[in-house]
Amino acid sequence: MFSEPNGGYSYEDCKATADWLLSQTDIRPLVGIVCGSGLGGLANMLKDQVVFNYKDIPNFPQSTVHGHAGRLVFGTLKGRPCICMQGRFHIYEGYPLQKITLPIRIFKLLGVKTVVLTNAAGGLNQDYKVGDVMIIKDHINMPGFAGNNPLVGPNDERFGVRFPCMSDAYDRELQQLAMDVGLELGYGDFLKEGVYCVLGGPSFETIAECRMLHRMGADAVGMSTVHEAITARHCGMRVFALSLITNQAVMDYESKEKANHEEVLQTGKDRAMQLEQLVSTIVTRIEHSNNYA
Numbered sequence: 615m616f617s618e619p620n621g622g623y624s625y626e627d628c629k630a631t632a633d634w635l636l637s638q639t640d641i642r643p644l645v646g647i648v649c650g651s652g653l654g655g656l657a658n659m660l661k662d663q664v665v666f667n668y669k670d671i672p673n674f675p676q677s678t679v680h681g682h683a684g685r686l687v688f689g690t691l692k693g694r695p696c697i698c699m700q701g702r703f704h705i706y707e708g709y710p711l712q713k714i715t716l717p718i719r720i721f722k723l724l725g726v727k728t729v730v731l732t733n734a735a736g737g738l739n740q741d742y743k744v745g746d747v748m749i750i751k752d753h754i755n756m757p758g759f760a761g762n763n764p765l766v767g768p769n770d771e772r773f774g775v776r777f778p779c780m781s782d783a784y785d786r787e788l789q790q791l792a793m794d795v796g797l798e799l800g801y802g803d804f805l806k807e808g809v810y811c812v813l814g815g816p817s818f819e820t821i822a823e824c825r826m827l828h829r830m831g832a833d834a835v836g837m838s839t840v841h842e843a844i845t846a847r848h849c850g851m852r853v854f855a856l857s858l859i860t861n862q863a864v865m866d867y868e869s870k871e872k873a874n875h876e877e878v879l880q881t882g883k884d885r886a887m888q889l890e891q892l893v894s895t896i897v898t899r900i901e902h903s904n905n906y907a
């Protein structure tokens with residue numbers, strides 16, 4: 615039943631994993647949260663936790679990156695049923711995009727309506743500082759330019775249409791809600807909105823690459839999120855996403871700065887409390903602002 619085909623997972627494979635999870639817990643999540651590098655603490659917001667290690671879940675990939683614990687946490691946030699991925703999957707780990715995005719389809723089959731994606735990213739916008747939180751308003755899918763899109767392969771209409779629209783990838787109402795909540799919490803000084811660009815990694819960008827991405831219109835650069843957003847939109851879930859600017863992308867040949875994963879994880883720790891406040895308040899307000907979730 616739990617096969618691992620080369621070309622990706624069938625609807626039945628995803629359904630088998632979702633049904634297995636549903637048989638292990640009574641929680642029926644409406645919101646699915648993906649924690650970025652060093653942001654796994656977001657799962658601590660959930661009460662009444664039911665936790666699964668990825669290695670125990672049929673079909674699930676394994677986390678291989680420091681700062682991604684590899685746990686799927688069901689729980690409630692002020693009474694609201696949620697699921698949280700403490701650890702995501704990346705192209706550079708060697709996983710095909712269909713495997714990287716499998717959990718998003720499982721979210722859908724669990725009944726999730728809204729997906730909240732978080733990531734650590736390098737700041738390209740010269741007005742950004744380390745510790746800023748960028749509400750993602752759009753993306754640039756660099757691997758997609760070369761044909762690496764999670765929807766490549768046969769399309770199963772039970773998930774969505776062959777050619778999904780991406781001009782509304784990031785829900786505008788949720789962006790506004792996030793901005794309102796951030797301002798209410800007093801986070802105006804470090805709350806931004808901008809365009810996220812995904813690359814394959816794992817090497818960080820050269821100076822010339824950072825300059826090019828900035829000129830192209832990207833405000834932040836990272837190695838995730840976009841594949842999940844595309845998959846979630848394809849199967850009709852709403853998407854809200856944010857980047858924690860964990861480091862300044864190096865744009866200047868005089869600079870002594872060097873991007874490194876330790877700084878990424880440290881910035882995640884430093885901003886953990888505010889991110890938990892922001893995300894948890896947004897999640898609990900979603901039900902008050904619309905009928906989707």
Ligand SMILES: O=P(O)(O)O[C@@H]1C[C@H](O)[C@@H](CO)O1
Binds near residue numbers: 650651679733
């Ligand atoms: O999972 P995210 O996108 O938050 O992780 C970023 C990209 C790399 O995995 C890592 C680099 O430090 O952080």
Ligand SMILES: Nc1nc2[nH]cnc2c(=O)[nH]1
Binds near residue numbers: 735815817836860878
């Ligand atoms: N590609 C990329 N990913 C990141 N994740 C956190 N910081 C960075 C960065 O500077 N570049």
